[in-house]
Amino acid sequence: MRDTRQSRRVHAIATATVAALVTLAVPGCAGGGHGEAGAAPSPLSAASDSGAATAAPASSPPAPTPSYPLSTAPRVIPAVREHVPARGPGWKPATGARVVIAPADRTALTDEARLLAGELGLGFTESAAPGPGDVQLALDATPSGKPESYALTVQGGRVKISGPDEAGVFYGTRTLKQEVRTAGSAPEGTVRDAPDRPQRGLNLDIARKNFTPDWIEARLREMGDLKLNQLGLHFSDDQAFRIQSDTHPEIVSDPHLTKAEVRRITALAASLHITVVPEIDSPGHLGAVLRAHPSLQLHDVQGRAVKGAVDISNPASAKLVDELLREYLPLFPGGAWHLGADEYQALVVRDPQASFPQLAAAARQRYGSAARVQDLATGWLNDRAAVVRPSGKALKAWNDGFFAGGVVAAAPDLQAEYWTGKENGARPPLAYLQAGRKVVNLNDEYLYYVLGQPNQFTYPTGRRIYEQWTPLVLRGTTAVPARYGPQILGARLAVWCDLSGAQTQAQVADGIRTPLAALSQKVWDPRAPQLPWTAFKALADKLS
Secondary structure (H helix, E strand, O other): OHHHHHHHHHHHHHHHHHHHHHHHHOOOOOOOOOOOOOOOOOHHHHHHHOOOOOOOOOOOOOOOOOOOOEOOOOOOOOOOOEEEEOEOOOEOOOOOOEEEEOHHHHHHHHHHHHHHHHHHOOEEEEOOOOOOOOEEEEEOOOOOOOOOOEEEEEEOOEEEEEEOOHHHHHHHHHHHHHHHHHHOOEOOEEEEEOOOOOEEEEEEEOOOOOOOHHHHHHHHHHHHHOOOOEEEEEEEOOOOEOEOOOOOHHHOOOOOEOHHHHHHHHHHHHHOOOEEEEEEEEOOOOHHHHHHOHHHEEEOOOOOEEEEEEOOOOHHHHHHHHHHHHHHHHHOOOOEEEEEOOOOHHHOOOOHHHHOHHHHHHHHHHHOOOOOHHHHHHHHHHHHHHHHHHHOOEEEEEHHHOOOOOOOOOOOOEEEEEOOOOOOOOOOHHHHHHOOOOEEEOOOOOOEEEOOOOOOOOOOOHHHHHHHOOOOOOEOOEOOOHHHHHHEEEEEEEEEOOOHHHOOHHHHHHHHHHHHHHHHHHHHOOOOOOOOHHHHHHHHHHHO
8 A cells, every 4th residue: 555655746846847838838837726627738738747847947038138228318308418428228216216426515516406305205324325226426536527517427226416506417417317217217228418608597577566585486496407507686666676785775665575585585596596686776776766866856947757767867866876886795695786877768869969968068077178967877887886896796887878980989898688779779680799798588579578568578388499589680680690699698588577467476487497497498509499499388287
């Protein structure tokens, strides 16, 4: 009995072994697990039943190496200027992954690293050696790249973002953030990217319409993700003066920004590599100041008050404006200042000398017998520039504050913010460029978002900017010759609140969203965009 049982046991083991071999070797063999009672046995099964199969079980074949197609450039705004494709799985946020900076980069890159870590749900650490799945941020050891440039490499399950300066590394983190937002992952390969123009941004009129600090900060975050780097803040005009003043509290309107709120705004802007450019417009657009100081009001030869204009022949006018300039200089630590100078109403009449004899007399007294009212206005601009210049800030003024043919010329370091060729004294763009002037593009045909659309203004659209405008189109729809390109420093979209009640804050934010996105593309990359407008708009909607 014992021998019989042992013989049966050996036979059963042999049969099971051969059955296992057939399952491995014959494609589609399902064994007996699906109830196929009538299925014919395979030849190998028949052989095992006769005791012919005695081979040992085969080992499993090695898993095939994954094969990846070449990666494609990420879909982000603004589009990256160069992507070197590679084969690989790319990178996506994973549990345990971190944003890593070297201890040597602690001071420079901690803010960028913590921001990205919070946005992507990653950890943050200082380490010289990134681990699997980490994102490494680094300043180039020997910086030689273009300012604000960066490289972003995805390889071996890690990401490295490097650049010659903090702004470049920050912009690399914006690309990574958008890649994850749009596709869930960053493609394998290397991005090399840099802006075409050094000035890119938004101009905001908070004088005629109050915008809350939270609203302004939300726009700053939006601008940071679009790699925009300037916020112009026009806070004084005929309607209101919107920032707390300690030297002249009598001119301040309600509501207004406190200095603490301004410091919070400028601190956030700095963390996003955005310069806040303040503007106290003068000698026009000072109606809010004049309500508290009527003795400074300009009157014409018939005694009529001139709206918004101070009497620039009165030394007290310069004294007050200079006190304000000196008060606010330390409040705005960024590297630029806007002096205004547009639409001085004494210069829009047919004969300024006859209409304003006191200004004409002051001009001759200061600059000689050939001087005119425009020379006195140019001298005013130069004097205000002299107050700000020791701060080291770049100096800006509106293009219609620059006059030709006088005995006094505007200081050569003043950047002309070109918005119009229609105002009295304003000239076509070539006149400024041929004189060697640096110019910033605020073309009122494409880049002026004027609330209520008065004076034949229409709200700009992202599509028009994206498909028709370039930084070379300074006035109307005609581009200046490309040889002047290096003198055009960049562009800003301008929000003007002429009819302040025409839109709410939320409506303004929604109205400028796609124009800002389109502007960011056109000042970042000089080439024609690759995406058609419909695809770009869909991408902008996905990122908003």
